[in-house]
Amino acid sequence: MSTALNCNICFIGGGNMAQALIGGLISRGLPATRITVSDPVAQIRETLQAKDVHVTENNIEAIADADVVVLAVKPQVLASVLTPLKGLLKNKLIVSIVAGAEIATISKFTGTDLVVRVMPNTPALVQTGAHGLFAYPVVDAEKRELASQILAATGLTLWVNEEAQIDVVTAVSGSGPAYFFYMMESMIQAGKNMGLDEKTATALTLQTALGAAQMAITSANSPAELRKNVTSPNGTTQAAIEVFDQTQISQNIQTALVAAQKRSQELAQDLSASAK
Template identity: 85%
Template sequence: MSAALNCNICFIGGGNMAQALIGGLINRGLPATRITVSDPVEKVRQLLQEKDVHVTDDNIAAIKDADVVVFAVKPQVLANVLKPLKGLFEGKLIISIVAGAEINTISNLTGTDQIVRVMPNTPALVQTGAHGLYATDVVAAKDRDLASQVLSATGLTIWVNTEAQIDAVTAVSGSGPAYFFYMMESMIRAGKNLGLDEKVATALTLQTALGAAQMAITSSNSPAELRKNVTSPNGTTQAALEVFDRAQISQNIQTALAAAQKRSQELAQELSDSTK
């Protein structure tokens, strides 16, 4: 984290994900005075100012002294935000967390190829994010390490080998929290149908999800092995899993993630076409 702590970091866009990263960086020891956030919304600037970071609505002024610039805006406004900044990124590392924005698209808008593309996910808001990162070979190892340090302030960082794999990351972890929330919703509803109070069903479901994730993270066994360890022959777990298998839940999950990956590819193409 030492390299990141000696940098001036600018965020273009101060929404939830930017705020998560800012909070994580400050908690890791980056002085708030080294952070600048540019956002057009006054309420957002006021909220961030409470963290003692510099705030502005002037993007050009915001990036002037930055070593690292994090793009954290909505995809649909990316072109309008970046076109006035083209040519102003010399000597700066760009980290983009803009969904669907390919490196070539960002490079054309900024005039630089010193870009790390990131697919984060919302658990970053509670410092348990899972971030997929990609950069071309023109980005030096020290800058890749710097990007890892910035993102690791809010969770796990995983580098992928090709930009196309970012679409797979989007399908697995970017959209992934919603799949688990969906499962939680269903289990809570089932608990209520079986006679449990909603608060009881909710508490049991959420703690079980947390415990299962923690076991999977800390165990030397794979999730498949852990599942088998919980499943006694002719027991209650087997009865439930047999229903899952008859409904082809595993196959349907794989089909669903493939659909998410395809949509990620489509959105990237749409964004690329709109910025030409």
């Protein structure tokens, strides 16, 4: 974290994910005065200014002294945000958390390949995110480590070997929280259907999800082995698992993730086409 603590970091866009990163960085020791955020929304600027972060609505002013520029805007405004900055980002590390924005697209607008593309996920808001990162070889080991330190302020960071794998990261972890929320919804509803009140069904489901995740993270056993360990022959868990197998839950989950990957690819292609 020492490298990141000595940098000036600019965020273009101050939404939830940017605020999660900012909060994580400050909690890790980065002085708030080293952070600048540019955002057109006055309420966002006021919220961040209360944390002693420099704020502005002028992107050119925001990047002036930055060592790292984090792009945290909606994909549909990327072109309008970056076009005025072309030629002004030389030698600055760009970290993009813009969904669907390929490095080639960002490079076209900025004139630099010094870009790290990141697929974050929403648990970053509670410092338990999972982030996939990719960069061209022009981004050296020192700058990769810097990007890792910035993202690690809100969770796990993993580098992938090909940019196409970012679409897989999107399917697995980027969209992944929604899959688990969907499972939680179903379990809560089942508990209610069988007689539990909503508060009890919800508390049991959420704590079970937390406990299962913690066991999977800390155990030397794989999730498959952990599942087998709690599935006694002819027991209650086996009865439930048999229904999952009969209705091809595993296959359906895998098919769903392929659909998410395909949609991520389509969004990237659409954004790339708009840059031409």
